[in-house]
Amino acid sequence: EAQVTQNPRYLITVTGKKLTVTCSQNMNHEYMSWYRQDPGLGLRQIYYSMNVEVTDKGDVPEGYKVSRKEKRNFPLILESPSPNQTSLYFCASSSGTGVVAPLHFGNGTRLTVT
Amino acid sequence: AQSVTQLDSQVPVFEEAPVELRCNYSSSVSVYLFWYVQYPNQGLQLLLKYLSGSTLVESINGFEAEFNKSQTSFHLRKPSVHISDTAEYFCAVSETDKLIFGTGTRLQVFP
Numbered sequence: 001e002a003q004v005t006q007n008p009r010y011l012i013t014v015t016g017k018k019l020t021v022t023c024s025q026n027m028n029h030e031y032m033s034w035y036r037q038d039p040g041l042g043l044r045q046i047y048y049s050m051n052v053e054v055t056d057k058g059d060v061p062e063g064y065k066v067s068r069k070e071k072r073n074f075p076l077i078l079e080s081p082s083p084n085q086t087s088l089y090f091c092a093s094s095s096g097t098g099v100v101a102p103l104h105f106g107n108g109t110r111l112t113v114t
Numbered sequence: 115a116q117s118v119t120q121l122d123s124q125v126p127v128f129e130e131a132p133v134e135l136r137c138n139y140s141s142s143v144s145v146y147l148f149w150y151v152q153y154p155n156q157g158l159q160l161l162l163k164y165l166s167g168s169t170l171v172e173s174i175n176g177f178e179a180e181f182n183k184s185q186t187s188f189h190l191r192k193p194s195v196h197i198s199d200t201a202e203y204f205c206a207v208s209e210t211d212k213l214i215f216g217t218g219t220r221l222q223v224f225p
Contacts, residue, residue: 004157033212040123042204042217043158058212090157097211099146100165105157 002027006091006106013081014114021076021109023091031094032074033058033103034066036087043090049074050097081113116141116209118216126222129197135190135219137179137205146208147188149179152218153201161203164188175199195223 004025013019025032033048035058045058049068063085065077074093078085088110092103117140127133139145146165150158162173169181179190188205200223205216 035215040217042120043215045212048212092157098213099208099211102148102160102163103150103158103213105159107155107157 002104004091004093004104004106006089006109008109009107010110012112012114015082016080019078019081019111021078021089021091021111023074023076023106024072025074025091025093025104026072027093027095027104028071029093029095029104030071031097032068033092033094033098034064034074034076035090035092036060037090037108038087046076046089048097078111081111083113085111086113087111116145116207116214118205118207118214120205120216120219122219123217124220124222126224127195128224130194132193133191133195133199133221135203135205135221137188137190137216139186139188139205139207141186141207147179147181148206148208148213149173149177149188149190150204150206150215151201152204158204161190195221197223197225199223 007022030051034046035043044060047066049055091106095101119138148163149161151161152158164181172178177192202218206213
């Protein structure tokens, strides 16, 4: 089954404790992207990757890092999480950039930073 | 830069009633337009899209949206909703090589 898999689904952590949210896709997509979803703000892009070893900032990249060492994986790293990073995070992939070919989303990771 | 406005954050409606979810975008230059749906505890999935051609586009589950260039709108409609349509709906517009999402409209269908 074609899918984007994120782990974990839920995560509670404390300020400053480094964490990684994993994302993997099995569709051989070149494009992958991370979004955060906040009430009243919709989805905002954090980082995206057009291919292996190619990453770029989205609209809200501060406080986040990503890497793309393999085509299928695109982890999101929070080196020093803060409470304002409490949010619902989605990973997505596409055979295009989501403009002509659709985005395929994971089921989300709900992060709480205390 | 492109922006998307979804004026209604919540739309309550009874089952079998018609519904319209409104979406306006900022630019009149050529754009691609999308509606994504997010069912509870799931990621977003594409509902329908306008790339070119007919201004009226339809989804497989009875939703339709009409591209109106003069009004810069892409409203989503369904003539008769089901309980299973309860979800959050996001309008999105293309900007170069990425999508700009609206803030979402939560459709709540009551029996």
